Amino acid sequence: MTILIDRATKVLVQGATGSVGAFQTKIMLEYGTQIVAAVTPGKGGQEVHGVPVYDFVSTACAKHPVDVALSFVPNRFALDAALEVIDGGVPFLVLTAEGVPERDMMALRNHAARNQTRVLGPDTPGLIAPGRCKVGVHPNRMFAPGRVGVLSKSGALSYEVGKALTEAGIGQSTVVGIGGGPLWGTTQEEVLRMYEEDPETDVVVLLGEVGGTMEYRAASLIDTCISKPVVALIVGRAAPRGAQMGHAGAIVEGERGTAASKIEALEAAGAHIARSPSQIPEIIKRLDITGVAAP
Helix, strand or coil: CCCCCCCCCEEEEECCCCHHHHHHHHHHHHHCCEEEEEECCCCCCCEECCEEEECCHHHHHHHCCCCEEEECCCHHHHHHHHHHHHHCCCCEEEECCCCCCHHHHHHHHHHHHHCCCEEECCCCCEEEECCCEEEECCCHHHCCEEEEEEEECCHHHHHHHHHHHHHCCECEEEEEECCCCCCCCCCHHHHHHHHHHCCCCCEEEEEEECCCCHHHHHHHHHHHHCCCCEEEEEECCCCCCCCECCCCCCECECCECCHHHHHHHHHHCCCEECCCCCHHHHHHHHHCCCCCECC
């Protein structure tokens, strides 16, 4: 199977009655994702593209098996909505909201850990197992089934790399966006371990950026625990020190957190370094792993 989601995954959508939630729910249903319920307080009894809407997560979970909740709830309500998912016993939450306050994220992570709920995000595009299931906003046409796992902080970068791989005849097992931080639920290390254990993933693409220390920890894990080839791309090589660009976690302080230092750490750990998205398919083809690239 792929990691985290597959064809049998049952999905609940929070905020499916809003414009973004309704639009993305329709696309996910058309892709084949099994969306069994939606939750919007005050909208219980309605339907969204044939999906029943409930006022509370607990009510939805009493009527349907739910494997993952996808939240389109705005950041100011994200914590309360997430706590409702966790208390409802849903084992996996995908949190798309940007700008979730750090203290809210700390409370969310602590409560999730106590209840053994996995959180992906915040500020995540979600994840896609091409040809099987999509939980989030990844553009369908940019991805194809295959044996390359893609792990990214940036949604846009994962789309670009997915498109480059697909056009080169290289499909993907699962594409996971962990979000922009600065506090994350699921980390690069956790997803790397999943890909290492996944029999349907032969190569891992790690897409990182300047700022923070997550890529250093990923490099240490690659060096000691990951046997599969890893192709890494770190964006932001021209970033000035002390600047924040894009994601909340992309802050460069001194040498620590620069693209150069992260590239050095990953290269020393044995990762194959790409300088642009277009180089990634070339590197994977040079690895010459049977079944990864289409002839």
